[in-house]
Amino acid sequence: MRILFKSVGAVLLVSLVAAPIAVTAAGTGSPKLKRCYMGKYKGEKVVKTDAEWKKVLTPEQYEVLRGEGTELACSGPYWNMHAKGTYFCAGCGLELFVSDTKFDSRTGWPSFYTPAYPENVATREDHSHGMDRVEVHCPRCGGHLGHVFEDGPAPTGLRYCINSLAIVFVPDKK
Numbered sequence: 342m343r344i345l346f347k348s349v350g351a352v353l354l355v356s357l358v359a360a361p362i363a364v365t366a367a368g369t370g371s372p373k374l375k376r377c378y379m380g381k382y383k384g385e386k387v388v389k390t391d392a393e394w395k396k397v398l399t400p401e402q403y404e405v406l407r408g409e410g411t412e413l414a415c416s417g418p419y420w421n422m423h424a425k426g427t428y429f430c431a432g433c434g435l436e437l438f439v440s441d442t443k444f445d446s447r448t449g450w451p452s453f454y455t456p457a458y459p460e461n462v463a464t465r466e467d468h469s470h471g472m473d474r475v476e477v478h479c480p481r482c483g484g485h486l487g488h489v490f491e492d493g494p495a496p497t498g499l500r501y502c503i504n505s506l507a508i509v510f511v512p513d514k515k
């Protein structure tokens with residue numbers, strides 16, 4: 342009985358502190374993913390209502406992922422990140438990018454020359470704000486990630502310009 346009480350207490354504690362941690366993560370820290378989906382995207386879909394997304398995302402993450410917002414340059418935690426590891430979708434945990442393909446684009450946004458797997462990002466034409474761009478989103482949950490431009494480095498010549506708020510970095514295990 343005593344053990345049971347302890348574990349219930351721990352669960353309550355986690356749920357109480359989870360929200361504030363997630364909110365501050367938009368600035369300097371990293372939000373935690375409940376589950377990561379490594380490897381090639383297999384075609385499954387994650388569908389939630391706006392109300393459900395608001396429960397699992399911070400307001401800042403929601404604005405980017407579901408509202409197609411763009412964080413201010415140099416404001417996110419990953420534009421200047423050089424550690425080795427993997428970047429997952431902040432909405433659903435799908436593996437999106439790996440650090441080996443990250444490069445310094447001098448834009449203030451995390452930039453990659455290719456996704457982890459071609460299947461793991463989806464694109465569509467975006468003519469909003471008077472610009473002709475190619476929008477990039479997660480194929481699994483539909484979350485907006487950023488845009489892709491054709492001014493990146495070799496070997497692809499592509500620059501995936503991604504919002505830090507749309508991704509979660511998990512460092513490689515040493």
Ligand SMILES: [Zn+2]
Nearest residue numbers: 430433479482
């Ligand atoms: Zn996703």
